[in-house]
Amino acid sequence: MPEYKAPLRDIKFVMTELLNSEQHYTNLEGAEDATPDMVDAIIQEGAKFCEQVVSPLNRVGDIEGCVWSEDGVKTPTGFKEAYQQYIEGGWPSMTADTNYGGQGLPSSLGIVMSEMMGTCNWSFGMYPGLSHGATNTIEEHGTEEQKQTYLTKLISGEWTGTMCLTESHCGSDLGTLRTKAEPNADGTYSITGTKIFISAGEHDMAENIVHIVLARLPGAPEGTKGISLFIVPKCLPNEDGSAGDRNAVSCGSIEHKMGIHGNATCVMNFDGAKGWLIGPENKGLNCMFTFMNVARIGTAIQGLGAAELGFQGSLTYAKDRLAMRSLSGAKNPDGIADPIIVHPDVRRMLLTQKAVAEGARALIYLTAQQADIVQRGKTAEERKAADEALGFLTPIAKAFLTEIGYEAANLGMQVYGGHGFIAEWGMEQNVRDARIGMIYEGTTGIQALDLLGRKVLMTQGESLKGFTKQVHVFCKENADNEQMKEFIEPLAAINKEWGDLTMKIGMTAMKDREEVGAAAVDYLMYSGYAVFAYLWARMAKVALDKMADGTSEEMFYNAKVQTARFYFKRLLPRTKTHAETMLAGSGSLLDMPEEAFAL
Numbered sequence: 001m002p003e004y005k006a007p008l009r010d011i012k013f014v015m016t017e018l019l020n021s022e023q024h025y026t027n028l029e030g031a032e033d034a035t036p037d038m039v040d041a042i043i044q045e046g047a048k049f050c051e052q053v054v055s056p057l058n059r060v061g062d063i064e065g066c067v068w069s070e071d072g073v074k075t076p077t078g079f080k081e082a083y084q085q086y087i088e089g090g091w092p093s094m095t096a097d098t099n100y101g102g103q104g105l106p107s108s109l110g111i112v113m114s115e116m117m118g119t120c121n122w123s124f125g126m127y128p129g130l131s132h133g134a135t136n137t138i139e140e141h142g143t144e145e146q147k148q149t150y151l152t153k154l155i156s157g158e159w160t161g162t163m164c165l166t167e168s169h170c171g172s173d174l175g176t177l178r179t180k181a182e183p184n185a186d187g188t189y190s191i192t193g194t195k196i197f198i199s200a201g202e203h204d205m206a207e208n209i210v211h212i213v214l215a216r217l218p219g220a221p222e223g224t225k226g227i228s229l230f231i232v233p234k235c236l237p238n239e240d241g242s243a244g245d246r247n248a249v250s251c252g253s254i255e256h257k258m259g260i261h262g263n264a265t266c267v268m269n270f271d272g273a274k275g276w277l278i279g280p281e282n283k284g285l286n287c288m289f290t291f292m293n294v295a296r297i298g299t300a301i302q303g304l305g306a307a308e309l310g311f312q313g314s315l316t317y318a319k320d321r322l323a324m325r326s327l328s329g330a331k332n333p334d335g336i337a338d339p340i341i342v343h344p345d346v347r348r349m350l351l352t353q354k355a356v357a358e359g360a361r362a363l364i365y366l367t368a369q370q371a372d373i374v375q376r377g378k379t380a381e382e383r384k385a386a387d388e389a390l391g392f393l394t395p396i397a398k399a400f401l402t403e404i405g406y407e408a409a410n411l412g413m414q415v416y417g418g419h420g421f422i423a424e425w426g427m428e429q430n431v432r433d434a435r436i437g438m439i440y441e442g443t444t445g446i447q448a449l450d451l452l453g454r455k456v457l458m459t460q461g462e463s464l465k466g467f468t469k470q471v472h473v474f475c476k477e478n479a480d481n482e483q484m485k486e487f488i489e490p491l492a493a494i495n496k497e498w499g500d501l502t503m504k505i506g507m508t509a510m511k512d513r514e515e516v517g518a519a520a521v522d523y524l525m526y527s528g529y530a531v532f533a534y535l536w537a538r539m540a541k542v543a544l545d546k547m548a549d550g551t552s553e554e555m556f557y558n559a560k561v562q563t564a565r566f567y568f569k570r571l572l573p574r575t576k577t578h579a580e581t582m583l584a585g586s587g588s589l590l591d592m593p594e595e596a597f598a599l
């Protein structure tokens with residue numbers, strides 16, 4: 001089992017050297033407490049908590065899983081105690097509203113903690129992650145009374161939250177959901193229906209669980225325009241704010257699943273449970289959209305975590321494991337064989353994992369900074385620009401990172417050879433845990449439609465231009481820099497091609513709507529590699545500048561440049577396939593009649 005070590009040097013590199021977090025926090029409204037010393041202290045403490053308390057429970061969670069009984073769901077050994085320590089450390093309140101007991105720190109700082117916790121134990125990190133989603137929803141759309149009742153408890157961590165959207169017949173297509181909400185005389189609602197796959201739906205870590213539930217009011221319009229949002233607590237709050245009688249909501253069963261065993265994925269039955277409307281009637285989905293971007297960054301972190309954990313495990317193994325000799329002559333002549341890290345193919349796997357993990361960190365932190373600006377930017381103009389950038393980057397971060405994070409996790413298993421397939425090394429758990437990232441919070445296919453359809457084509461390419469303009473400026477600034485030539489030339493070419501491909505798809509889509517669906521996933525993957533190219537070029541620039549100025553960390557910065565070089569030479573060329581495929585048209589997918597798919 002790999003022992004998780006928080007990658008503090010790289011976290012610092014991305015935050016301060018690449019994204020200038022010090023300046024970023026100074027520019028935000030109400031982020032005075034996020035001083036460099038404070039930020040550093042929080043990350044150090046968070047790393048300690050993750051390494052010492054959360055990481056050791058990763059394997060336990062996988063082996064034991066969650067156990068259902070009529071008295072409730074039991075989480076794996078140690079989860080409850082670790083969660084108590086998480087509360088005592090004040091972690092749930094870090095980025096929450098100060099009016100309800102939060103510490104008011106910027107949400108990008110919370111993302112760093114989510115990265116460390118999610119990497120070392122994704123199943124555990126999901127419990128507070130879901131609470132964060134519920135907190136955001138109530139913060140944004142709840143009444144003052146709802147905030148007083150629920151926010152303080154969620155923010156302290158005493159109560160946890162869930163998001164109840166999916167039903168057995170619908171996950172992507174929420175417009176068809178059937179859960180009913182009947183109004184009661186006292187202004188509350190009776191919620192009836194069954195939700196499935198509800199993460200953290202029932203457990204023994206907190207005294208109460210606040211379910212955020214999508215349901216339909218009587219006579220509501222069909223489809224997505226007739227969905228409303230409700231708070232349905234497991235235990236009804238007493239006058240004094242404590243958890244009171246059980247509400248008519250219960251866990252029917254726990255799903256038996258491929259991975260993330262430590263997180264309880266529950267079937268939740270609502271049998272006339274008492275609920276309270278959040279936001280306006282029939283606007284439930286709009287209310288959810290306001291925090292969905294943040295929730296999706298949360299899932300994107302799973303891709304980063306899978307790559308990082310796979311890399312940490314395989315790096316240690318590749319230095320220890322001896323097998324055959326280097327083709328250019330023995331590198332470990334005193335040993336029975338050379339360590340496998342000398343072999344080019346093992347290097348390919350390690351460098352892919354490293355390029356994915358570090359590139360993912362850069363993309364997630366960049367996206368999180370946009371979320372900070374949306375929440376706390378000083379002018380309406382900068383908030384609007386950040387909102388557009390966030391909308392554009394989010395589907396890319398969510399889908400691209402979970403896809404390539406999964407690939408990197410799989411490579412982790414490959415580096416270990418047969419041992420990778422054996423449970424005790426932790427690599428196969430990492431693969432199993434990572435697989436869900438491409439499915440929940442909107443599948444890759446759904447994210448791709450969001451990117452190409454809603455974000456790019458519906459804005460006539462404006463959102464894409466917002467990004468490619470930045471890339472263009474960067475390329476121009478570095479056009480005469482000889483050392484950057486190997487990065488700038490391909491980056492400039494891809495930046496231009498990205499716009500050209502978008503135009504072509506836009507034109508064909510005007511004649512045939514199916515073209516959008518046919519091109520979407522390749523377009524998304526292409527976009528992911530293009531965004532990575534920009535970020536890797538920028539990281540190379542920072543590293544080259546540091547080395548030119550003289551540094552005691554030559555090896556660290558040199559590795560950055562080498563990894564950037566690997567990315568440009570060996571991963572970016574994948575865009576060629578995606579470019580060709582996205583233009584292949586819908587015919588090769590749709591011409592075959594459905595009946596011809598006969599078994």
Ligand SMILES: Cc1cc2nc3c(=O)[nH]c(=O)nc-3n(C[C@H](O)[C@H](O)[C@H](O)COP(=O)(O)OP(=O)(O)OC[C@H]3O[C@@H](n4cnc5c(N)ncnc54)[C@H](O)[C@@H]3O)c2cc1C
Pocket residue numbers: 163164165166169170171172173196197198199200257265436439440441442443444445446449517
């Ligand atoms: C472990 C786990 C935890 C989960 N946690 C939660 C949770 O906490 N809360 C919650 O509400 N839900 C949760 N989910 C549910 C999850 O969000 C859904 O499973 C997911 O959104 C997909 O929905 P679906 O399963 O209905 O698949 P479907 O929507 O039936 O999709 C099936 C396939 O069809 C594709 N597809 C569907 N429509 C289109 C289209 N228009 N164009 C192209 N392709 C399309 C999809 O991409 C997918 O490949 C969880 C699921 C799992 C497995």
